Amino acid sequence: MKWLSFSQLPVFARLLLVMAAVLTAPVPVEAELQGLSETEMSSIDGAGIGLVLENFKFSHGTDESDASGEQARIFRIGGIKSTDGRDVDITVNHLYIAGANSNYGETLGPVNLGRLLNPWKIDVVDGNDIGIADKAVLEFAASAMVNSDQGYDCMDSGAGPGSGTCSSRPASAGYIGERADIGMQMNVAVGDDRSANINIHAKSAVIDGSYLRLWGDNDRRQMVGQFKLNFYSPELSINACAQDGSTCGSRILMSNFALELAIGNQLQPVFFDVDGSGNFVVEVAAIRRPQPGEIGADGLRGGSDADAWDFYESYYTNPEFRSNLKIGNFSVGDRDFGSARVQGMLIQHLNIKTRDLSQ
Secondary structure: OOOOOHHHOOHHHHHHHHHHHHHHOOOOOOOOOOOOOHHHHHOOOOOOEEEOEEEEOEEEEOOOEOOOOOEOOOOEEEEEEOOOOOEEEEEEEEEEEEOOOOOOOOOOOOEEEOOOOOOEEEEEEEHHHOOOOOOEEEEEEOOOOOOOOOEEOOOOOOOOOOOEOEOOOOOEOOEOOOOEEEEEEEEEEEOOEEEEEEEEEEEEEEOOOOEEEEEEEOOOOEEEEEEEEEEEEEEEEEEEEOOOOOOEOOOEEEEEEEEEEEEOOOOOOEEEEEOOOOOEEEEEOOOOOOOOOOOOOOOOHHHOOHHHHHHHHHHHHOHHHEEEEEEEEEEEOOEEOOOEEEEEEEOOOEEEEOOOOOO
């Protein structure tokens, strides 16, 4: 067996390891046991692991300058080459997850992630219950969506109960809520040019209804899965600034941003693999073509093979298989481009393969 050093790993692999290190790094946590009402107790079934992070705040930034005046970089992605052969260095100067009204990461306060009645979950579920026949499925899930008469509007930071399908509550005068401000400031250096500083911020973000499901495929002997990402934010912004932060370019501002991304499903899961060169491969295989005679010339069920017709009917009409993107308003600086929408996008085939550009 040949072992690779960190610098020899593909860029995508390095990024995953860095993210895993950040997410698993020790974080000071304050917790206490709290009593539950009879109503709360009756809704707990004892299955899986529920996660609720109360008064949570995460902030990562570079250390103070060292003795020589050089700034220490503790979150750095290297080993990348530009097309003209120059070294590319990505330094994350600030990464934060905090409470609402953080002023783009300047004023960080706590936030709750998950609710006791609707926590984030790690569970092994019966695949037969979610359309994956005869499989045990490992599921990582954020708080689930709820009925609109019980939930909160996913976008409105002042929403009240009964206004929408999100379980996570917005912040109020007396409660920190379960919607986080999330942001990242990074410097992208190409050779000696360190002028590219990119800032990304999302206000009062909600990921309710998101999940990752993983299981094994017997035929291909690979790990397969489903990935659903719901991301709602009343404001998502991107801009570039000078390295010292003194001047910034025009801000790209997307208000009422809603992304509902579905990659893989019961009929067409996503496959994960590593090829012979050590690069990651993510594939959503094309749905199988109907055999001659399976679908009638008129396209109706009566003149078709019933099982085949039902298969394709389910594939093309199930809204859970489709992705949506909605932007209430899109602007760049003082230029307003109005709203944008991509509705009902179906991923019929996808093949992503990482490559090590340094080779």
